[in-house]
Amino acid sequence: MNTSGQDSQYSGYNFAYLDEQTKRMIRRALLKAVAIPGYQVPFGGREMPMPYGWGTGGMQLTASILGANDVLKVIDQGADDTTNAVSIRTFFERVAHVETTTRTEAASVIQTRHRIPEKALSKGQILVYQVPIPEPLRFIEPSEEETRVMHALEEYGVMHVKLYEDIARHGHIATTYAYPVKVDERYVMDPSPIPKFDNPKLNMSDALMLFGAGREKRLYAIPPYTRVKSLDFEDHPFEIQAWDTPCELCGATDSFLDEVITDDQGGRMFVCSDTDYCQNRREEVA
Amino acid sequence: MYVAVKGGEQAIANAHRWMADRRRGDRNQPEIDVEQVREQLGLAVDRVMAEASLHDPGLAALALKQASGDLTEAVFLLRAYRTTLPRLADSVPLRTADMRVERRISATFKDVPGGQVLGPTYDYTHRLLDFMLLAEGECPAPARAEVALEACPQVLDSLDAEGLIEQEVDDGAMPYDITRDPPDFPVDRATRLQMLARGDEGYLLALGYSTQRGYGRNHPFSGEIRQGAVEVEIEVEGFDGPLCIGEIIISECQMINQFGGSREKAPQFTRGYGLAFGRNERKTMAMALVDRSLRAEELGEPVESPAQQPEFVLAHADNVEASGFVSHLKLPHYVDFQSELELLRRLRREHAARDGGGTADEVESARAHEMDAGLKDTTASAPLSAPSSELPSESSSESSSAPSSAPSAPRRSQETSA
Numbered sequence: 110m111n112t113s114g115q116d117s118q119y120s121g122y123n124f125a126y127l128d129e130q131t132k133r134m135i136r137r138a139l140l141k142a143v144a145i146p147g148y149q150v151p152f153g154g155r156e157m158p159m160p161y162g163w164g165t166g167g168m169q170l171t172a173s174i175l176g177a178n179d180v181l182k183v184i185d186q187g188a189d190d191t192t193n194a195v196s197i198r199t200f201f202e203r204v205a206h207v208e209t210t211t212r213t214e215a216a217s218v219i220q221t222r223h224r225i226p227e228k229a230l231s232k233g234q235i236l237v238y239q240v241p242i243p244e245p246l247r248f249i250e251p252s253e254e255e256t257r258v259m260h261a262l263e264e265y266g267v268m269h270v271k272l273y274e275d276i277a278r279h280g281h282i283a284t285t286y287a288y289p290v291k292v293d294e295r296y297v298m299d300p301s302p303i304p305k306f307d308n309p310k311l312n313m314s315d316a317l318m319l320f321g322a323g324r325e326k327r328l329y330a331i332p333p334y335t336r337v338k339s340l341d342f343e344d345h346p347f348e349i350q351a352w353d354t355p356c357e358l359c360g361a362t363d364s365f366l367d368e369v370i371t372d373d374q375g376g377r378m379f380v381c382s383d384t385d386y387c388q389n390r391r392e393e394v395a
Numbered sequence: 396m397y398v399a400v401k402g403g404e405q406a407i408a409n410a411h412r413w414m415a416d417r418r419r420g421d422r423n424q425p426e427i428d429v430e431q432v433r434e435q436l437g438l439a440v441d442r443v444m445a446e447a448s449l450h451d452p453g454l455a456a457l458a459l460k461q462a463s464g465d466l467t468e469a470v471f472l473l474r475a476y477r478t479t480l481p482r483l484a485d486s487v488p489l490r491t492a493d494m495r496v497e498r499r500i501s502a503t504f505k506d507v508p509g510g511q512v513l514g515p516t517y518d519y520t521h522r523l524l525d526f527m528l529l530a531e532g533e534c535p536a537p538a539r540a541e542v543a544l545e546a547c548p549q550v551l552d553s554l555d556a557e558g559l560i561e562q563e564v565d566d567g568a569m570p571y572d573i574t575r576d577p578p579d580f581p582v583d584r585a586t587r588l589q590m591l592a593r594g595d596e597g598y599l600l601a602l603g604y605s606t607q608r609g610y611g612r613n614h615p616f617s618g619e620i621r622q623g624a625v626e627v628e629i630e631v632e633g634f635d636g637p638l639c640i641g642e643i644i645i646s647e648c649q650m651i652n653q654f655g656g657s658r659e660k661a662p663q664f665t666r667g668y669g670l671a672f673g674r675n676e677r678k679t680m681a682m683a684l685v686d687r688s689l690r691a692e693e694l695g696e697p698v699e700s701p702a703q704q705p706e707f708v709l710a711h712a713d714n715v716e717a718s719g720f721v722s723h724l725k726l727p728h729y730v731d732f733q734s735e736l737e738l739l740r741r742l743r744r745e746h747a748a749r750d751g752g753g754t755a756d757e758v759e760s761a762r763a764h765e766m767d768a769g770l771k772d773t774t775a776s777a778p779l780s781a782p783s784s785e786l787p788s789e790s791s792s793e794s795s796s797a798p799s800s801a802p803s804a805p806r807r808s809q810e811t812s813a
Contacts, residue, residue, distance in 0.1 A: 151578075285731070327577070
């Protein structure tokens with residue numbers, strides 16, 4: 110794929126595409142975000158040569174923090190080989206010439222959409238999330254003017270009412286992904302559309318977590334070792350998805366499983382959504 | 396065996412190659428030249444420039460060619476390119492009153508100083524397909540006036556002299572720059588106008604139209620619509636006056652709208668304003684209607700209709716943002732969907748159990764059981780004595796092993812509170 114014709118399209122751009130002033134502006138916003146965990150910091154988001162909604166926020170954050178010696182991993186749905194992950198990884202290979210990897214432990218920066226890797230992250234690693242709608246209150250209150258005031262006043266009752274209404278109607282909290290969390294006992298935050306299965310990994314993580322919403326021009330952060338609690342009720346405690354079956358490829362019982370339809374007779378199998386995790390386990394067995 | 400449904404690098408490369416082939420089309424036809432696009436599809440070029448916020452007809456034509464004529468895609472290409480450009484200077488405000496007018500009409504006065512100038516327009520063409528265009532033929536040059544056009548003062552200025560129309564005052568404040576700063580609602584009018592100027596034409600047209608049909612009516616008259624070349628000037632250190640760095644074609648529309656007034660303030664007409672790069676008359680008219688409707692709150696009018704709600708109108712006007720977010724639904728959502736599937740299956744089983752007339756204990760036991768079952772559908776048993784017809788079909792064929800009996804069966808799922 111790396112034909113010279115395609116590569117020439119990428120010449121002439123600054124390291125990691127964005128100009129240095131823009132990167133500095135984003136890094137300033139990131140510092141603010143780290144200082145106020147869970148608070149949505151407006152930033153002067155730029156157009157990226159990828160569509161809005163396809164990870165432009167995460168890409169701008171990655172571009173701003175990437176150094177020449179970084180090792181980058183990009184995943185979508187937990188997998189390194191989904192088309193958009195491939196596309197973003199290729200982009201940074203071309204505009205930043207950084208080393209890339211699929212191994213979670215080998216990466217210094219991991220850009221992700223919809224998952225947190227199964228393997229626990231370590232100190233010094235940075236996880237960059239792609240965020241579609243950064244505002245956890247958005248579907249309760251569509252106006253930005255209003256939600257900003259609600260955050261300022263810590264007016265989060267409506268969120269609990271919404272969760273309670275789920276319980277009254279369904280017997281369960283019906284939010285299964287993008288499950289709201291409270292960061293450091295202050296801001297209610299949307300962890301991006303990760304499955305709630307991943308929410309516990311946000312709490313007291315060794316790694317720095319950065320969230321970028323390009324279209325909405327907001328970024329936020331969870332610094333390492335920050336308390337992150339998924340919203341719940343005493344009598345309806347937060348719980349995560351569980352499977353009765355292990356991954357059919359590697360036998361893992363502790364990972365998030367994707368359902369794969371195998372025929373038109375209702376046949377299906379469950380496999381790890383984290384391809385690197387699955388691959389490693391299979392290699393260990395072999 | 397499991398076949399990965401995930402696409403790799405090769406698939407992407409092949410898709411792009413195929414797309415390039417589609418773009419080229421039949422090789423027996425000559426390839427379209429970017430210059431031809433620029434010269435002969437000028438209104439498409441103008442629309443792309445306006446919505447991309449970049450005045451460069453050559454690059455807009457290239458974007459159109461590259462996008463196979465997809466306007467939104469072309470706008471996106473040009474917008475992405477624009478981001479990479481350094482900002483060398485800010486222009487001084489354009490003086491549209493000094494425009495070298497090629498078209499200028501007013502629907503409010505029969506004659507105006509400078510005159511009505513129809514200029515190049517499709518307005519009074521009969522919309523009949525011109526089959527002559529199928530053949531190659533010479534196109535005669537336009538007729539030219541003997542004398543040059545006299546100066547064309549803004550029509551609204553004549554009302555201004557009488558105090559009949561609200562005055563626009565430049566408070567000298569540095570305008571907010573929507574291409575550099577994140578939106579911070581509520582935004583002022585200058586910011587709104589910037590957002591509308593790059594807003595999608597179709598979207599603004601629909602919203603503007605909605606005000607005419609009664610959703611936030613503001614009684615508009617086309618005070619003046621003008622098109623032509625204006626000079627772009629910048630301040631340069633060491634020079635006394637601003638320096639002209641070139642000319643661009645722009646379209647401007649000034650709507651005259653219903654008057655307000657109060658006991659203290661004499662009634663006056665109000666304004667709606669539209670401006671765009673190139674020949675974008677429809678866009679500027681729609682923009683002027685929407686600009687005016689967004690001033691509802693400022694002018695003390697009830698805010699009742701979509702076109703009067705700034706956050707709604709402005710947050711959804713940008714077609715690069717909109718098409719990106721709509722099209723992202725094409726990206727995989729396996730994980731979120733899996734999460735929803737798990738919950739939905741559980742809820743349906745519980746629902747079936749309830750409908751089956753189970754006692755409270757039985758239902759609770761079913762719930763505990765389902766918790767245990769997790770996603771493992773194929774072995775999940777149909778609990779209770781529910782008639783199979785009432786159960787989801789996937790359950791009806793399942794073996795009827797005994798349901799988990801203990802209502803307080805330990806749940807497998809973990810809890811976060813750490």
